[in-house]
Amino acid sequence: MNKQRCDHCHLEYDASVLLRDTTFETPKFFCCKGCQGVYHLLKDEGLDTFYAKMGDETTLEPPKINLDDTSRFDLEGFISKYVKTNKEGLNEIALIIEGIHCSACVWLNEKVLSKQEGIVEVSINYTNHKAKIVWDGAVIKLSQIIETIRSIGYNAYPYDPKSGEERATAQRREYYSKLLVGIFATMNVMWIAIAQYAGYFTGMERNVKSILNFAEFILATPTLFYTGSVYFKGAYYGLKNRYITMDFLVATGATLTYVFSLYAMFTRSAEVYFDSVTMIVTFVFAGKYLEVLTKKKAVDTLDAFGSAMPSEVTLIKGDEKILSSVDSVEIGEIIEVRAGDKVAIDGVILEGEGSFDLSRLNGESIPVLSQKGDKILSGSICLDSVIRYQATNTFSSSMLSKLVTLLEDAMNKKPKIEKLANQISGYFSRTILLLAFSTLIFWFYQSGSFETGLIVAISVIVIACPCALSLATPVATLVGLGLAAxxxxxxxxxxxxxxxxxCDTLVLDKTGTITKGKPEVVETAYVQNFDRSLLYALVSSSTHPISQGIVSFLKESAEPLHVKHLEQVKTVEAKGVKALFEGHTLVGGNAKMMHEEGVELRIPPTLESLSHYFFAIDGVLVAIFGLRDSLKEGARESIEALKKLGLEIVMLSGDHLSVTQTIANEVGIETYAAALLPHEKAAYIEVLRQKGKKVVMAGDGINDTLALSQSEIAISMGSGADVAVDVSDVVLTNDSVKSLYEAFVIARKSLRVVKENLLFSLLYNVITIPLAMSGHVIPLFAALSMSLSSLVVVGNSMRIKNVLKRS
Structure with a gap:
């Protein structure tokens, strides 16, 4: 029968069943209407270069027609679960696209989707087929996007982070079964090899030797093609993308040995090396399995966070208690948690008090007592009471959801040193192939035996596999990320x-970073009588710690407070608040604020060493408050430990010089600057960087965001302002200065271990490759030593887990 290819999917069919399309200059042939439709679509959109990118050898699945109804993608429940709304008000979703098997597929999907009206952004990750799509819901529906993907022969479904655990477990099971086959074959082939080596010295009948060779062949075949299938797959995709990987080297070494052994077995003209095939694949695969286990542990760390998230909460509506999905809870709704319940959504306690276990968030096992008015965070566990609280965030924007997202993103992004190691691996692999070929030629010429040349060349390929080099960075990084989390x-x-x-310099904000960020009024000076309710209304409009300290003081005072409705309330950044009340101008804030408003100040001696809050009505000072903030627990000891790491410590504060100096002396910081506005903090860091310093900045408030954005690494306290958390590179969920120290220790140890791994990998290859090329290493020991090098790298990386115990 005459076979002919479909012009879209490139699958072969009997020419008589193909659809002939004469609308083109040259007639085109299609296997179905779907392929014909896609071809016309690409032609009309000017995307027909897809076929040139795809090449002649690649085939596609014909478009699927009878798939499930796409209308479910527009249902409210589906959208609330999988679709996010970004800051611009656009919709965003992560999809897994089925059917992608080459870079041309990625190109096609991105081009076709980008041309659809209403789609703003499309980016597809070739390695995991995960697509990020941003679109305007008012212009195009999600169901239309899915239909577009399906119309060109692919399928899409929403990405579920929880499926990462399932995929990791499935991969571990698959690798485990493959490793068992390899170990079984290796153990048996070793006994046969012992018998053969014994017969080599004592004599063995040719028929017996042939039977043993065939037995080794039976054991080597499933090991190579089942256990070693992962290497053939990796080698295929590597070559397809013009990249020589370590999988290619393993597959090449094992296959050449296997083919030569087949030749030797059937011709009986040389020794067989089926035992080397089995051991090469099994030993190298053992290292691969260890890598999978390490990644599984990293996923387990992520899963430990995810498992802390319940799927339902108890809502209080009037006198009723309603069980509701966490995704449907809105800000302001009342939630009840009982002893043993996990908090799913951030909020503020309205009724009750109790102890909460925050170990999921900050690693500290000591429970924290929370009372009415206190914040509680998702991921914490209520230990001993019934609490009712008001939701201040939705489920997706609550603390634990944010942390899980951060950890996921961190594990998917590679450090620069890993990218460099991967580039070196690529060049390294090509170099090894060249050396192996040169070795084959040399030994063939030297000994006159192709067998000798081939076995030495195979030893070179196997012993030099860049497994250790490839594992050097990612394993250490994953262990470091897991310990930090x-x-x-x-x-x-x-x-x-x-x-x-x-980094060599650490810049710290004072309030909320070194101190608790909850200043208390310890001294007052009332210049004139005034209505305390006016001051209460003014400070209640601000979230600054000083203002909140005044709020707490006024609430605890004996004088009753009344509701006052202020007009034209304006917050002046890092200075204070001003407003109008029945024609009177109210101003509250620091000394800078008062000077700008023309208010004359006289500070009593008893208040000079404290943080100040001034209150003026119609340009006349009526009250001064002196506040003191206490140091965070262990702040002095942690800063001393940071100094011992060789870091230069700098403290920046918006507070006046006297208070800043007092705090600096208490914690042992010699370099500090006071009375700085947000832009002045940022300028200070810029000056440090111009001097060649590599700066880490730690802060917690909105006023720190400019300074955070200027530093190499920005660290925010987890309880800080959302915008500070957003611009930061590292988040400390337990707010302690000790966590800063631990972050530096983990980071430095991780980088040191990566460098040690890379140095070991390079030294290993410098020593072993010449040994293999000189014919002193047989393939069996080459595989064993290469696997041991991978185990050394992984074992060294695991030392990171103990770094905090030693420190």
Whole structure:
């Protein structure tokens, strides 16, 4: 029968069943209407260069027609679960696209989707087929996007982060079964090899030897093609993308040995090396399995966070208690948690008090007592009471959801040093192939035996596999990320570990970073009588710690407070608040604010060493408050430990000089600057960087965001302002200065271990490759030594787990 290819999917069919399309200059042939429709679509959109990119050898699945109804993608429940709304009000979703098997597929999907009206952004990751799509819901529906993807022969479904655990477990099971086959074959082939080596010295009948060779062949075949299938797959996709990987080297070494052994077995003209095939694949695969296990542990760390999130909460509506999905809870709704319940959504306690376990968030096992008015965070566990609280965030924007997202993103992004190691691996692999070929030629010429040349060349290929080089960075990075996450330290990208380790200067904000950020009124000076309710209304409009300290003081005072409605309330950044009330101008804030408003100040001696808050009515000072903020627990000891790491410590504060100096002396910081506005803090950091300093900045408030954005690494306290958390590179969920120290220790140890791994990998290859080329290493020992090198790298990386115990 005459076979002919479909012009779209390139699959072969009997020419008589193909649809002939004469609308083109040259007639085109299609296997179905779907392929014909896609071809016309690409032609009309000017995307027919897709076929040139795809090449002649690649085939596609014909478009699927009878798929499930796409209308479900527009249902409210589906959208609330999988679709996010970004800051611009656009919709965003992560999809897994089925059917992608080459870079041309990625190109096609991105081009076709980008041309659809209403789609703003499309980016597809070739390695995991994950697509990020941003679109305007008012112009195009999600169901239309899915239909577009299906119309060109692919399928899409929403990405579920929880499926990462399922995929990791499935991969571990698959690798485990393959490893068992390899171990079984290796153990048996070793006994046969012993018998053969014994017969080599004592004599063995030719028929017996042939039977043993065939037995080794039976054991080597499933090991190579089942256990070693992962290497053939990796080699295929590597070659397809013009990249020589370590999988290619393993597959080449094992296949050449296998083919030569087949030749030797059937011709009986040389020794067989089926035992080497089995051991090469099994030993190298054992290292691969270890890598999978390590990644599984990293996923387990992520899963430990995810498992802390319940799927339902108890809502209080009037006198009713309603069980509701966490995704449907809105800001302002009342939630009840009982002893043993996990908090799913951030909020503020309205009724009751109780102890909460925050170990999921900050790694600290000591429970924290929370009372009415206190914040509680998702991920914490109520231990001993019934609490009712008001939701201040939705489920997706609550603390634990944010942390899980951060950890996921960090594990998907590579540090610079890993990218460099991967580039070296690529050049390294090509070099090894060249050396192996040169070795084959040399030994064939030297000994006159192709067998000798081939076996030495195979030893070179196997012993030099860049497994250790490839594992050097990712394993250490994953272990470092996992340890940091358990200690409440979230790196937004793995690359920030490397960047932080290289920094030499730490800049700290005072309030909320070194101190608790909850100043208390300890001294007052009333210049004139005034209505305390006016001051209460003014300070209640601000979230600044000083203002909140005044709020707490006024609430605890004996004088009753009344509701006052202020007009034209204006917050002046880092200075204070001003407003109007029945024609009177109210101003509250620091000394700078008062000077700008023309208010004359006289500070009593008893208030000079305290933080000040001034209150003026119609340009006349009526009250001065002196506040003191206490140091965070262990702040002095942690800063001393940071100094011992060789860091230069600088403290910046918006507070006046006297208070800043007092705090600096208490914690042992010699370099500090006071009375700085947000832009002045940023300028200070810029000056440090111009001097060649590599700066880490730690802060917690909105006024710190400019300074945070100027530093190499920005660290925010988890309880800080959302905008500070957004611009930061590292988030400390437990707010302690000790976490800062631990972050530096983990980062530096991780980078040191990466460098040790890379140095070991390079030294290993410098020593072993010449040995293999000189014919002193047989393939069996080459595979064993290469696997041991991978185990050394992984074992060295695991030392990171103990770094905090030693420190």
């Amino acid at each position: 358990k200690r409440g330290i979230l790196f937004k990208e793995a690359g920030f570990i490397e960047s932080m380790a290289k």
